[in-house]
Amino acid sequence: MGKATIIDDSAYADLYSAHVNTLTERHDRALERAGAGHAVIFSGAPHGVFLDDYNYPFKANPHFVSWLPLTNTPFCYLVYTPGEVPVLIYYQEKDYWHVPPATPEGYWPEEFDIRVIHSMEDATKHLPATRDNCILIGEITDEAQSFGIDRVNPGSAINMLHFDRSVKTGYELACMRAASRRAVKGHRAAEKAFKAGKTEFDIHLDYCRAAGHAENELPYGNIVALNENGAVLHYQHQSHEKPEEFRSFLIDAGARVNGYASDITRTYAKEDGEFADLVIRFDQLQLELVAEVKTGVDFADLHLLCHEKIAELLVETDLANGSPDALIESGVTSAFYPHGLGHLLGIQVHDIGGHMGDDTGTTVDPPSGHRFLRLTRSLEDDQVLTIEPGLYVIDMLLNNLSGTPGYDMINQKKIDWLRPYGGIRIEDNVRVQKDGCENLTRNAFEL
Numbered sequence: 135m136g137k138a139t140i141i142d143d144s145a146y147a148d149l150y151s152a153h154v155n156t157l158t159e160r161h162d163r164a165l166e167r168a169g170a171g172h173a174v175i176f177s178g179a180p181h182g183v184f185l186d187d188y189n190y191p192f193k194a195n196p197h198f199v200s201w202l203p204l205t206n207t208p209f210c211y212l213v214y215t216p217g218e219v220p221v222l223i224y225y226q227e228k229d230y231w232h233v234p235p236a237t238p239e240g241y242w243p244e245e246f247d248i249r250v251i252h253s254m255e256d257a258t259k260h261l262p263a264t265r266d267n268c269i270l271i272g273e274i275t276d277e278a279q280s281f282g283i284d285r286v287n288p289g290s291a292i293n294m295l296h297f298d299r300s301v302k303t304g305y306e307l308a309c310m311r312a313a314s315r316r317a318v319k320g321h322r323a324a325e326k327a328f329k330a331g332k333t334e335f336d337i338h339l340d341y342c343r344a345a346g347h348a349e350n351e352l353p354y355g356n357i358v359a360l361n362e363n364g365a366v367l368h369y370q371h372q373s374h375e376k377p378e379e380f381r382s383f384l385i386d387a388g389a390r391v392n393g394y395a396s397d398i399t400r401t402y403a404k405e406d407g408e409f410a411d412l413v414i415r416f417d418q419l420q421l422e423l424v425a426e427v428k429t430g431v432d433f434a435d436l437h438l439l440c441h442e443k444i445a446e447l448l449v450e451t452d453l454a455n456g457s458p459d460a461l462i463e464s465g466v467t468s469a470f471y472p473h474g475l476g477h478l479l480g481i482q483v484h485d486i487g488g489h490m491g492d493d494t495g496t497t498v499d500p501p502s503g504h505r506f507l508r509l510t511r512s513l514e515d516d517q518v519l520t521i522e523p524g525l526y527v528i529d530m531l532l533n534n535l536s537g538t539p540g541y542d543m544i545n546q547k548k549i550d551w552l553r554p555y556g557g558i559r560i561e562d563n564v565r566v567q568k569d570g571c572e573n574l575t576r577n578a579f580e581l
């Protein structure tokens with residue numbers, strides 16, 4: 135991502151140095167556990183398209199981005215040695231086909247000893263001489279890029295870094311608040327475009343323009359779904375066709391600031407009426423779940439609480455009948471709500487480490503019957519995660535209930551009413567605190 139005009143860098147300068155200190159402590163511990171003296175973190179290499187001379191959009195190594203707000207600089211190396219200023223080997227290709235990476239500037243360069251190189255082979259001069267005392271962190275597809283370092287991504291160090299990364303520094307929180315604000319500009323434009331009767335494709339373009347993102351800079355492909363399309367969880371098209379009737383609109387779209395993502399979903403009704411009321415009711419349900427977020431809560435329990443709330447809502451709206459327990463055990467709630475309540479968020483949209491039990495690499499599986507739950511950890515201060523309950527008419531899953539006790543609990547007539555609206559999902563990004571949480575997304579919408 136280039137420098138965005140809507141972001142004021144001065145806000146980060148005061149926080150960045152403390153962020154680097156936290157990374158320093160985390161890498162000291164990781165190196166100690168790995169029994170190594172240096173961490174060499176590779177920014178990544180572009181991936182070429184089969185039988186073509188183009189590359190896929192570049193995605194930087196998240197370990198590299200955690201140190202530096204550089205999301206578009208391939209073939210760079212960050213060398214960390216405990217007690218020393220980290221060295222950035224900065225590859226500025228001499229290239230007249232492309233614009234080479236800019237000369238380092240902004241709030242971050244003063245934290246590093248920057249060595250600009252113009253040819254990749256020159257990286258070797260700046261790497262620690264004792265390669266067997268190094269670990270390499272990154273995706274290495276060409277042996278030449280490892281410069282003779284044999285220990286690549288050792289679990290002893292990587293697990294610790296992944297586990298720690300869920301807890302955000304003040305700098306990261308500032309970036310993520312800004313990422314929510316940036317996405318909200320897009321969401322407002324998208325809502326307006328929906329109300330004006332635009333196609334999914336045009337709503338998508340309005341979103342990108344307002345968020346100030348080219349498509350490749352988005353943290354994930356926008357989900358822009360009118361009517362029935364809202365029932366497809368990862369609906370991947372943006373139709374150029376105008377539907378005959380506009381009933382509902384589900385948009386799941388985020389933004390990035392300094393490499394940190396937001397991930398926000400909203401659902402709108404075109405007109406007042408029963409579906410609009412259901413969206414309001416669902417918004418309350420989502421806020422009830424957000425209110426449960428605080429330090430020490432087991433996220434898997436929160437996901438199960440969401441199923442209880444969905445069960446109550448199904449009965450209240452006449453979509454199904456039965457006790458909450460019966461609706462959950464028979465798989466009815468899972469048919470209407472077949473994904474997890476949320477996930478860790480950060481540099482990656484589904485940030486790594488959601489199933490980790492501790493920093494050694496043990497994992498905690500989701501509860502049985504809930505294999506899509508991406509977060510099973512006990513919540514800690516300053517973790518950032520999403521809360522995103524959903525309710526959809528997915529005929530494939532409802533039909534699977536056929537021949538089971540659950541089938542008699544669902545009300546086909548009411549489901550027929552809801553089907554043309556697709557579904558509802560409401561997703562906020564929240565920061566865990568001792569006695570509650572900071573809702574980055576709602577705060578951004580209130581501005």
Ligand SMILES: [Mn+2]
Nearest residue numbers: 397520522561
């Ligand atoms: Mn999400």
